[in-house]
Amino acid sequence: MDMKEKVENVQALQNLTVLDLTRVVAGPYAGSILGDFGAHVIKIEMPGNGDDARGYGPYENGESMYYANLNRNKKGITLNLKTEEGKRILLELVKKADILLENYRPGVMDKLGVGYEVLHEVNPRLIYGALSGFGSYGPYAQRPGYDIISQAMGGLMSVTGEKGGQPTRCGNAMGDILGGMNLVIGVLMAVNARYITGEGQRIDVSLVDSVVASLENAYIRYFKSQELPVRNGNAYASIAPYDTYHAKDGMVVIACGNQKLYEKFCNEVIHMPWMITDERFLTVPLRVQNNEIQKQYIEEWSMQYTVDEVVEMTLFKGIPAGPIYNVKQITEDPHIAEAREMFIEVEHPVIGTMKVNGNPIKLMDMMPRINCPAPTLGQDNEEILEDMLGYSSQEVETLKANKVI
Template identity: 45%
Template sequence: MTQALSGMRVIDATQILAGPYCTMVLGDMGADVIKVEKSPGGDDTRRMGPYTDGESHMFMMVNRNKRGISLNLKEEEDKKILYELVKTADVFIENFRPGVAAKLEIDYETLKELNPGIIYCSISGYGQTGPYRNKGGFDIMAQGLSGIMDMTGEKDGKPVKVGIAIHDIAAAQTAIQSVLTAYIHKLKSGEGQYIDVSLVDSALAWTVWEAAAYFGEGQLPKRNGTAHRAAAPYQGYATRDGFILIGAANQKLWEKFCLYVVDQPQWLEDERYSTNSLRNEHALQLEVDIENVLRTQSSAHWLVLLEENGIPSGPIYSYDQTMNDQHIQEREMILEYEHPQFGTLKTLGFPAKYSQTPAKLSKPAPRLGEHNEEIRAELGL
């Protein structure tokens, strides 16, 4: 099957996570992604663990389906090679701190003179404008500025970082959709354009429920542990041997939960729990009442009852349990491939399942400078 982005060429001048994740997805969908790494040293992720036989497994995770060339962009000869590559490309993506690309003479204004149709995407912590544009912006700083850290954690606890690099991935997803939108425009008009993506903007755009509460009623989001801000019961609860998630968030589900799962019909007569709004208002007491019942049986016992009665529910897994879950495996979210140097390796699969243009794992992450000669030959150098 033909892949959706076959024929698109992407020059990837990014490192660490947000940029490489973006270009990885483009490569998964068939784009010819050429990763440009600094020489010497390469992508800083190469020196970050965990390692497989001395090679960063993290680097291999987010740089699959790419070819690699190493260049020292402070050297004119290497810069000319990049310029020749840009002439053949549809997309150029970088994640330097604002101003660095201009100093290296690989900014949008320079590259569009070589290729007027180039789609140029910059990914940075705070964006190319604004008073914070020159600040170094890692994921954790973006979590602090966006308010997401302040709203995450237990009710009386400290602010907590989200367990994954959520702003990096949010920026990657924003860059993906932005590049593809610009590519559609280019196919229609022949025009390239400049795209400015920041970690802070990208994740802030995901806080739609919190923004609605703030703009609508002036409410500030508070730390609620696993609880929902407007529905109850809708959170994690302790059982005899662990924790489970229960989402009896409307009246019908609440009634079924009381009658057929926990056998507590008196809760339906309790004025504190008579409506969703009141249950949410008394969510702390409701949590105590529910857990007093749930602690009498195992998680497995309750999950069976909840499932039988059509109440949304689920386990709270450790990551190894997730990786070994039959549903995750049947959905092919864990892939194995052969690496020419390290043998059989595992990586994450593709979250979108296409009927006509599926994603493919066609090549492992490149070794540093692996395709130098191949790419130079294609350029006639």
């Protein structure tokens, strides 16, 4: 076996065991990223209903495809942490785990008797990743938090929407996704820190903090001018032309991110060289200030052509441009869907054949893989309890009868 074959048989996180107590979107998303790179992820749910997301559509054969997308590459067990036996089983699992993920409101795990301090005593090397709406400390720590709250209080809605329009939520759960990604970053930082210190630690990630950080230059502009950023449609507050433009049959995005691109665009694409020396458009700040005026001139050109023609002519000269895809177009795009493998077909035991989202992170020697579909509720109770913890089949049956699992 040569070195390449050895690498292909290895996954980057295959030496890590993760206990995933999270629900809904942000936490499960983090767990799935770790699982895609080979971590042994054990999804722990309450008996009966399990993760709230099991109740979210769409459904196939009575099973939630929403849940299945976010929980692939995980084993699944049920565990009632309100029972003493349930807590004892969790502590036994913690002894064998590297990472625990949870997204309860701060303090809930402590009330259950399995908070960080307890788990750290059981396994000092455990990395405890906690994700919540507002974080575990500060005046708002006990507030409940969902994605829309994070978009509202993190500032994203205030800068999203048409000019003069109402604050607008992004069309996806952006706060949840950012929070999940930051949780992954945090736990993997702690994995590295453990090589230095020999001990695990607690990671505290807030959905609101995650959204605040994503607004990057909005705050810098405010600190400089004391003026509130405004909703500006698809225009960018720092660069122009950098916007959506009408074509014959739809809209297109064109992004002149520097002066060289701008001059080339004016000279070689739209053939309006006068815009380079026009006093209204001489500098980036002036172009931002007069974007709506300049946009009219650009659209006099773009509306003569189809979206595909505008994109082709603009890209041909090296200027960034692209169509505004809908979901159907994305799933059929040869670069995104096929070459980049952003949609992967899996066989689910109840749903059957389905596609799930691919992983955007590509380790070129250890690519992400979907090794197994999301588990049905309690699917791996016997395997985990018997193989990992040494329970007998009779003891497992007793746990079921006592509603511990």
